Amino acid sequence: MHESDGSARRSSPLEIAPGEFRALGHQLVDRIAEFLERLPQRPVTPGESPARIREALVADRPLPQAGAPPGELLSRAADLLFAHSLFNGHPRFWGYVTSSAAPIGVLGDLLASAVNPNVGAWPLSPMASEIEAQTVRWIAELLGYPADCGGLFVSGGNMANLVCFLAARRARAGHDVRTRGVEGARLRIYCSTETHTWIQKAADISGLGTDAIRWIAADREGRIETRALREQLERDRNAGERPILLVANAGTVGTGAVDPLPELAPICSEYGIWLHVDGAYGALAAVVPDAPAALRALSLADSVAVDPHKWLYAPLEAGCALVRDAGKLRDAFSYHPPYYHFGDEATNYFDLGPQNSRGFRALKVWLALEQVGREGYVRMISEDVRLSRELYATIANFPELEAMTQSLSIATFRFVPADLEPGEAAEAYLEQLNRELLTRLQNSGEAYLSNAVIGGKFALRACIVNFRTSATDIRALPPLVVRMGREADAALRPESLRLRASTP
């Protein structure tokens, strides 16, 4: 192409010659393969203190003046991370909604980083932009959402939900909110009390403030109460406020509850508000044959947020925002500064979201979708749901475990000692006890749960978005919780809460 050749190349300390790159890459791949091999035998987490981790890192070291050989550095980084990390790729990791990372996605991230396309603008990333567009469409197809929707990859659920929130704000504010701001607009947004904290971050960031959120009560299954929603909408409309957005949950973060989309869509039409579905965790369960009917109504939504780094098992980060009317997504984000010299014949992703420069998050998701196809995801997601139901059913066989909820792949329960004196003090103690149990369980490395709050009660929560979890892993959990519950109880319980009848 031109006269540049080896002799004219610049000598940079950061360069790694291709031969050395090959050797370092092979060594690192070998370390990772070995790590993956031993993962099931490791603790889920070493459960160490911050002080211990900082000591291992030598955290207070100043920036080095001189450099060090890359092979040593990569080896040290692998040592530090393999020895002192929590592994969401472990078969017994069931905390929060973080999935095991698909190995093909890990290699996809390597390739994306090596090619380093800037997927902010089409000319800077021709193939990567088209792969992103295809992946977005495939996700829409998986969900039963219109394939001609607008959409893009973002960092995760918070950002995917925020992008949709801003599209709704732009479309429904009733004035040019992007230019004039939200001043004087009295915009109001609606969601159940079970909604993830992204809604507070979005209301805050967007200038509406969290006071603009109308928290609607949820029923005992964690679904928004449509009557309460209507009442609030009426009150606000009569008071001269402007309802613009209803957030429906397709899998609440606490219990996996799915809001009744078929009932909510007509309410949104009636009040002229945008229907957004937070499906960050649960939307992909729509692929399962016996999915809740409400989930299969995703196509009614004006926008959907879904996280491929959750139930498509992509490595972090991969969130995805889908907006039914592609023009409404563009209208919410597009700016054309004078120093941009791009055509319009293809999608420039800086027009569709808050970022300008963007990495190539789509590749790992595209590879995983290609590797297993729709059939593979139906099988894996179904199996996660089935294992969660089995866990819930098994808990009933343990008298000291109180089963609380099960939906999608989330089961909640708590430990209740056999001889606990009932009453108000017992409830406070159960929270203290289950918190302690959870901390002990997490630090033990034997399995990893997180928690939920169910009707005011502190619960243990197992969320299975993990293609490595087997029935054996699930069956090991209840006896483990009972053992740790008894140990925590022995350490914590005051004499006053011991049933007199059970005292010898």
Place this chain on the structure above:
Amino acid sequence: MHESDGSARRSSPLEIAPGEFRALGHQLVDRIAEFLERLPQRPVTPGESPARIREALVADRPLPQAGAPPGELLSRAADLLFAHSLFNGHPRFWGYVTSSAAPIGVLGDLLASAVNPNVGAWPLSPMASEIEAQTVRWIAELLGYPADCGGLFVSGGNMANLVCFLAARRARAGHDVRTRGVEGARLRIYCSTETHTWIQKAADISGLGTDAIRWIAADREGRIETRALREQLERDRNAGERPILLVANAGTVGTGAVDPLPELAPICSEYGIWLHVDGAYGALAAVVPDAPAALRALSLADSVAVDPHKWLYAPLEAGCALVRDAGKLRDAFSYHPPYYHFGDEATNYFDLGPQNSRGFRALKVWLALEQVGREGYVRMISEDVRLSRELYATIANFPELEAMTQSLSIATFRFVPADLEPGEAAEAYLEQLNRELLTRLQNSGEAYLSNAVIGGKFALRACIVNFRTSATDIRALPPLVVRMGREADAALRPESLRLRASTP
């Protein structure tokens, strides 16, 4: 640790056994090494049409029903991306501000993705969280910014600037903006007309609206006019509006101009407004011994945005937000929902930014900082700046090239045919001609520039944040531009603009 063993493992279509992972990983590393080897001989971009790219991808293919072997998929992905991408890692890529990706960063991304820590919360990423904290501190040290500042990694410059913008909004709004919103607050923000479009996205997203931006004139060198700034602040204060934020540029996106920080800091103190520095591109030039004095005053700022995926040569994505008072960053983002069960003895990054789940962007930057140390970055950044000055000086030797600006590592210039009839029509033609020249140059793959607008004139712009660019590469540019300029001119120029004197 527990009884899980091979026999009880789940069979998942997405799983790749460690032995196969090793083989696939080696193959991919070999492909990447070969790609890096040949990169200087390739075109910077194939310059193909969207239709051609879509054809190569088979872009309209529906989601596959069944899966495919991972080796084939990785090989196909590498084929598609190597053949149909623009390469910012090429020695002759000088467009926008996207850098060559450090090879150690590419391997760092592989390791980060394999371990897959969720750096949203400390217990989910003990070592990764501490490495991020150390890397943030090292970046502050490089910049001469207080090492005890608050900070975190984000997707890039837009998000780093937005995070700082929101910290400023929270700190200076005068009421609880996170709860009550911006309604009635009449907040105003100040920046020069040379500021990057992130400011519009931030004003829009944050609910202030772009009307809240006070665009202050820039001088001929592209620096904000402090007198005009003072006058606008006075007018707004007298009108009952609330100035909260001044954005200063440490390297404007167009020409690399640095606003006069030492003059701006006292103005901000006087008016009680937050001083934010957008150093996404240029802040790291503060390490160069002969850096502009204004740059060395970064420590005066309340916050700084800087992009390690620019002048630390990290693969995308790596932006970094720094806030002098760590508490003010936390105050702008922290929420503690009931389902979060985290201690306070270490940093949970979901408290410091818009994301909850977060990938491990810091690792690639940490590895690069370790590989070359401060000395290595001083050398590489100095060399980029030196090459830019050399380019600018060389342009003076070409009568058909008009040198326009040079600052940091950005030089701007344009092609002016020798025999152009002067006048108003000539100016319009020069814009048309240089646009066409730029398109031809970009599509040729021989080198990649972007553009700037200098005093209303369309300019070609070479921005060198590329540790692979040599003096040979730079010296090849002016003759190339002259050749393409003549070709474009021959194709475009109307007879009326031909100097009569030069007609035979």
